[in-house]
Amino acid sequence: MLKQLLPAIRATIILSILTGLVFPITVTIIAQFLFPKQANGSLVYNKTGQIIGSQLIGQQFVQPQYFHPRPSAAGTGYAGEASAGTNLGPTSAKFILGQLDDKNTKDIDKSFAGIKQLSENYVKENCLSSTELPPVDAVTRSGSGLDPDISQINALYQARRIAKARGLSLQTIASLIKKHSQDRQFGILGEPRVNVLSLNIALENLDHE
Amino acid sequence: MTLIGCLQIIIYSLLLLVITKPVGFYMTQVMEGEKTFLEFVLGHLERMVYRMSGVNPQEEMHWTTYTYSLLTFSLIGALFTYTILRLQGILPFNPMSFSTAVAPVYATSMTPDLAFNTAVSFTTNTNWQNYSGENTMSYLSQMLGLAYHNWISAAVGLAACTALIRGFARQSVTTVGNFWKDLVRSLLYIFFPITFVYSLFLVSQGVIQNFAPYTVALTVEGIKQIIPQGPVATQEAIKMLGINGGGFFNANSAHPFENPTPFSNLIQMLSMFILPAGFTYMFGKMVKDTRQGWALLAAMFILFILGTFICYYFECRGNPNIRVQHVETSTNVLGDLGGNMEGKEIRFGLADSALFATITTDASCGAVNCMHDSLTPLAGLIPLLNIQLGEIIFGGVGSGLYGMLIFAVLTVFIAGLMVGRTPEYVGKKIEQKDVKMAMLFVLAGCFSILIFTALGSVLELPNKSSINVPGAAYNNVNNTGPHGFTEILYCYASSTGNNGSAFAGLTGNTPFYNITSAIAMLVGRFFMMIPALALAGSLVQKKYVPPSSGTFPTHGGLFVTLLIGVILIVGALTFFPALTLGPIVEHFLMHNSKLF
Numbered sequence A: 001m002l003k004q005l006l007p008a009i010r011a012t013i014i015l016s017i018l019t020g021l022v023f024p025i026t027v028t029i030i031a032q033f034l035f036p037k038q039a040n041g042s043l044v045y046n047k048t049g050q051i052i053g054s055q056l057i058g059q060q061f062v063q064p065q066y067f068h069p070r071p072s073a074a075g076t077g078y079a080g081e082a083s084a085g086t087n088l089g090p091t092s093a094k095f096i097l098g099q100l101d102d103k104n105t106k107d108i109d110k111s112f113a114g115i116k117q118l119s120e121n122y123v124k125e126n127c128l129s130s131t132e133l134p135p136v137d138a139v140t141r142s143g144s145g146l147d148p149d150i151s152q153i154n155a156l157y158q159a160r161r162i163a164k165a166r167g168l169s170l171q172t173i174a175s176l177i178k179k180h181s182q183d184r185q186f187g188i189l190g191e192p193r194v195n196v197l198s199l200n201i202a203l204e205n206l207d208h209e
Numbered sequence B: 001m002t003l004i005g006c007l008q009i010i011i012y013s014l015l016l017l018v019i020t021k022p023v024g025f026y027m028t029q030v031m032e033g034e035k036t037f038l039e040f041v042l043g044h045l046e047r048m049v050y051r052m053s054g055v056n057p058q059e060e061m062h063w064t065t066y067t068y069s070l071l072t073f074s075l076i077g078a079l080f081t082y083t084i085l086r087l088q089g090i091l092p093f094n095p096m097s098f099s100t101a102v103a104p105v106y107a108t109s110m111t112p113d114l115a116f117n118t119a120v121s122f123t124t125n126t127n128w129q130n131y132s133g134e135n136t137m138s139y140l141s142q143m144l145g146l147a148y149h150n151w152i153s154a155a156v157g158l159a160a161c162t163a164l165i166r167g168f169a170r171q172s173v174t175t176v177g178n179f180w181k182d183l184v185r186s187l188l189y190i191f192f193p194i195t196f197v198y199s200l201f202l203v204s205q206g207v208i209q210n211f212a213p214y215t216v217a218l219t220v221e222g223i224k225q226i227i228p229q230g231p232v233a234t235q236e237a238i239k240m241l242g243i244n245g246g247g248f249f250n251a252n253s254a255h256p257f258e259n260p261t262p263f264s265n266l267i268q269m270l271s272m273f274i275l276p277a278g279f280t281y282m283f284g285k286m287v288k289d290t291r292q293g294w295a296l297l298a299a300m301f302i303l304f305i306l307g308t309f310i311c312y313y314f315e316c317r318g319n320p321n322i323r324v325q326h327v328e329t330s331t332n333v334l335g336d337l338g339g340n341m342e343g344k345e346i347r348f349g350l351a352d353s354a355l356f357a358t359i360t361t362d363a364s365c366g367a368v369n370c371m372h373d374s375l376t377p378l379a380g381l382i383p384l385l386n387i388q389l390g391e392i393i394f395g396g397v398g399s400g401l402y403g404m405l406i407f408a409v410l411t412v413f414i415a416g417l418m419v420g421r422t423p424e425y426v427g428k429k430i431e432q433k434d435v436k437m438a439m440l441f442v443l444a445g446c447f448s449i450l451i452f453t454a455l456g457s458v459l460e461l462p463n464k465s466s467i468n469v470p471g472a473a474y475n476n477v478n479n480t481g482p483h484g485f486t487e488i489l490y491c492y493a494s495s496t497g498n499n500g501s502a503f504a505g506l507t508g509n510t511p512f513y514n515i516t517s518a519i520a521m522l523v524g525r526f527f528m529m530i531p532a533l534a535l536a537g538s539l540v541q542k543k544y545v546p547p548s549s550g551t552f553p554t555h556g557g558l559f560v561t562l563l564i565g566v567i568l569i570v571g572a573l574t575f576f577p578a579l580t581l582g583p584i585v586e587h588f589l590m591h592n593s594k595l596f
Helices: A002-034 A093-097 A115-125 A152-166 A172-179 A196-208 B002-033 B038-051 B063-088 B112-124 B139-169 B178-203 B232-241 B262-286 B290-317 B331-337 B351-363 B375-390 B399-419 B433-458 B482-496 B512-541 B558-593
Strands: A044-045 A049-055 A194-195 B175-177 B213-216 B224-227
Touching: A002 A152, A002 B038, A002 B139, A002 B178, A002 B232, A002 B433, A044 B558, A049 B213, A049 B224, A093 A115, A152 A172, A152 A194, A152 B331, A172 A194, A172 A196, A194 A196, B002 B178, B002 B262, B002 B290, B002 B331, B002 B351, B038 B178, B063 B112, B063 B139, B063 B175, B063 B178, B063 B512, B112 B139, B139 B175, B139 B178, B139 B232, B139 B262, B139 B399, B139 B512, B175 B178, B175 B512, B178 B232, B178 B262, B232 B262, B262 B290, B262 B351, B262 B399, B262 B433, B290 B351, B290 B375, B290 B399, B290 B433, B290 B558, B331 B351, B351 B375, B375 B482, B375 B558, B399 B512, B399 B558, B433 B482, B433 B558, B482 B512, B482 B558
Parallel strands: none
Antiparallel strands: A044 A049, B213 B224
């Protein structure tokens, strides 16, 4: 085995430099040249040039005049430095019924909104009738906690709330949703969806017109 | 299940079958040492690597020398990574100052046991991660410490499998090839060119590739949001192609910066299977009977497609506990965005998530685009069972095919027992020593998975114990009831199988889990690779026996059926009791609205 030691060390050094440094640095230079926007995170700027987020990373919206994203398990919600799902299983009581904060541990907030609370809130917020049920994507958390999209039906259910909060017609909002919906890629791959950030920026621009 | 969902699965399958032959043909060219069309670009580099490493690529190795080289090289690699991880605080490419005094508040510290677990995990091609990349690893640790192994461990697996194929293909010799030559040629001619194009494709879809510190955005509602950055695309590409699966970010391929579009998702799924699929063709080509390779591919494909549809079906059926909370889950209304959407991304929906979960565990990849912990019980059983069967349904780079060949050896052995003839496989007599090696391979896996799971399920430790802060080993689960048991079982199945996906609710970053799962990974890698190489050493010395009228043909439907039978019976006999305690009982409890 000793005879193999020297080649092993030398090969490790040279191959690690090739694969671990030369390769990623070369690709970075080419990528920055070919696709500068994507390579730097598809960042979105406001009119004054400030970064307001990324096209690909979901962000938190709680105010009634905005479309709300799905609930998120990343940190306190859409924390970019802490991507995560809940990792709760289908028979978890916490997942379905939620959890109250433990009063004994003052520094840690253990409260957790289960499907039950999320569903009730969604119905109340959006004034759903008794025949309208919240779509499942509106009450479940994504795998990354940073899902930028919601389903079209989720967006449509939220439209009434937004129309009321902004004093716009329902039709205006509905056509905006339609305009900002993405179909399946090449008509077949993935799922139709609406990017929440794009939609909310479009709402803001509507006000300014 | 929806029509469009099934259609996506079928499109994937067709693409896979179409590219199998060209990929396999090219792999054969490279590994047989023939000149390829890239020779004029990479030939100089290849010779330079040999020269600087001080190896003679022409020297043919006995299987023991081959194994020593491989082991020494893996050991040095593990030490190398351990060192980088421990020293990342003082090394360059650390814009977020991880492991330093000025690290951000959300940073996790790189403890010795975590560094050990991670170094073993990446060396063994497992990529089990007890850390979150975005708050633990510097860019140097990611590129040089971790992604280095994504390249190397894949190339090592490819080399080992090539050696076993030579065992079948050569006759009456003692040598199985040259480890260094196999390693370097596969790296330069297979992994480099594909990863290069693949990385740039990923960037075009939105995967980031830079060395900038994290961006701070002020969101529309005026909240601060940290947007992570880093050299993700290169690491993502080799992570998928090398079937490693260790994500740059905690959320892995569910993270929009790792897998931003359905198209990037399709290519990621294809890239997990192309090399193992190509390997079956390469096997057929090298033993000079391509039908043998197609037979193995057929067995793999049948098991794969079955698993996919079972997983997809149960995800579409969803979770009745969600439904009773007045939520619309029907796929008739919502299409592939109904059913069980917990832990899934909208852009992928049910079909692409179920397909990805099956592929990543058939292959020994372990990248995830949905959270396996949140799958419905029987849908979650499929990834678990795929791993337990030994990751031979396509499987890892090399490790998949050598695992499948071992099952092929067992199949002809069992068939031989039934008719009372000495078994043969592709012209080699299978004798006592060969069957012993094959059984060692099978038993090492079962032993590691079941013994460690038992330990994790019962071990009592004092509260706040230094080796496991939550106390007893079973306290680390995120879900109680049968689901908690499944988390532990999945942890050791995944680490033994060198998969790396997780029922990620389990708190793995404690000395107890870091060390036991690292041992499971080492057993799963080397106690399977060494018997495979020993088998190569034994087979290579044998003469070729031309098929006679009494030879059991190993390229037809009967063999494929028997092979699938042997795989399922060995898997079922070993793991059925454990599976009943986990996902199977949970399935019935879920339908009776029992919560834990």
